[in-house]
Amino acid sequence: MKPMYKRVLLKLSGEALAGDKGFGINNDVVNEIAVAIKKIQEIGVEVSVVVGGGNFWRGRTSEGMDRTTADYIGMLATVMNSMALQDALENIDVQTRVQTAIEMRQIAEPYIRRKAVRHLEKDRVVIFGAGTGNPYFSTDTAASLRAAEMEAEVILLAKNVDAVYDKDPKVHVDAVKFDELTYLEVLQRELKVMDSTATSLCMDNQIPIHVFELSTDNIIKAVMGEKIGTIVR
Numbered sequence: 001m002k003p004m005y006k007r008v009l010l011k012l013s014g015e016a017l018a019g020d021k022g023f024g025i026n027n028d029v030v031n032e033i034a035v036a037i038k039k040i041q042e043i044g045v046e047v048s049v050v051v052g053g054g055n056f057w058r059g060r061t062s063e064g065m066d067r068t069t070a071d072y073i074g075m076l077a078t079v080m081n082s083m084a085l086q087d088a089l090e091n092i093d094v095q096t097r098v099q100t101a102i103e104m105r106q107i108a109e110p111y112i113r114r115k116a117v118r119h120l121e122k123d124r125v126v127i128f129g130a131g132t133g134n135p136y137f138s139t140d141t142a143a144s145l146r147a148a149e150m151e152a153e154v155i156l157l158a159k160n161v162d163a164v165y166d167k168d169p170k171v172h173v174d175a176v177k178f179d180e181l182t183y184l185e186v187l188q189r190e191l192k193v194m195d196s197t198a199t200s201l202c203m204d205n206q207i208p209i210h211v212f213e214l215s216t217d218n219i220i221k222a223v224m225g226e227k228i229g230t231i232v233r
Contacts, residue, residue: 003040003043003223003224003225004223004224004225005045005223006045006046006153007045007046007047007120007150007151007153008045008046008047008048008153008154008156009048009050009143009146009152009154010037010047010048010049010050010155010156010158010219011049011050011139011140011143011156011157011158012033012049012050012051012081012085012214013158013159013160014053014054014055014056014077014081014139015052015054015055015160016029016033016158016159016160016214017029017033017081017084018055022055023055023056024056025081025084027088030085030088031091032215033085033088033214033219034089034092034094035092035216036215036219036220037089037094037125038089038092039219039220040219041094041125043223045223046120046121047126048120048126048127048128048147048152049082049085049125049126049127049128050078050127050128050139050143050146051078051081051082051085051129051139052078052139053075053076053077053139054077056081057070057073057077058074059071059074067136068135068136071131071137072135074131075101075129075130075131075133076130078129078139079100079108079129079130082098082100082127082128083107085127086098089125095122095123095125096124096125096126096127097109097116097124097125097126098129099111099112099115099116099127099129100128100130100133101128101129101131101132101133101134101142102133111128111133113149116128116149116150117150117151126150128142128146137197138194138195138198140194140195140197141194141195141197141198143157143198144197144199144205144207145201147202147207148201148205152207153207153208154207154208154209154210154222155207155209155210156212156219156222156223157193157194157209157210157211158214158218158219159211159214160213162212162213162229163177163179163211163212163213163228163229163230164177164178164181164191164192164193164229164232165177165178166178166189166191178230179230180230180231180232180233181193181230181231181232182232182233183199183200183202183203183232183233186199186232187199187203193211194209199232202232206233208231208232209233210222210229210230210231210232211229211230211231211232212228212230
């Protein structure tokens with residue numbers, strides 16, 4: 001079977017990397033993600049990744065904390081996750097580069113668009129750390145921005161929930177699952193897919209968002225174009 005996409009951007013939440021632990025990095029989960037990335041790369045798909053930092057940092061710890069400072073701490077958390085994923089990938093012989101929006105040359109390359117594209121063309125996985133490098137922008141927005149810059153055909157949004165619902169399915173038993181949505185429906189109904197800035201960026205650049213539950217099988221199914229989760233387009 002032929003994959004549906006040639007180039008994808010995988011967006012992972014920081015919480016997903018924590019697994020059942022709820023905090024920090026669960027090596028089993030990270031290794032499973034690495035195996036999934038290797039499998040889709042082996043069928044000819046170019047992969048870039050944006051990781052959140054919620055397993056280490058969830059924004060301001062108190063009202064007295066400066067928002068900008070809190071956001072920068074969150075960006076550093078995403079770099080820790082990026083490095084852990086890079087290590088897991090390289091342990092299974094997948095060439096990987098971490099590029100960060102904030103320069104930290106001793107541990108990663110600075111983000112340079114042309115260089116990132118070249119890495120993808122050479123079958124290297126590129127992990128983008130430190131969000132957009134700017135406070136007040138989420139890693140969702142970073143994923144949308146990098147997907148547009150890399151000319152990715154889709155954002156694979158791997159979450160802790162299996163699809164998009166009209167309300168939280170863990171709280172409401174009558175929550176309705178969506179198979180497909182438009183960008184405007186997501187924005188108007190304030191559905192928790194990505195934040196509004198990220199969704200608008202995807203809408204402007206016509207990048208579909210495929211939301212599904214994080215697992216090796218699901219990442220492969222999404223790349224093959226199988227009907228799982230929710231597609232926003």
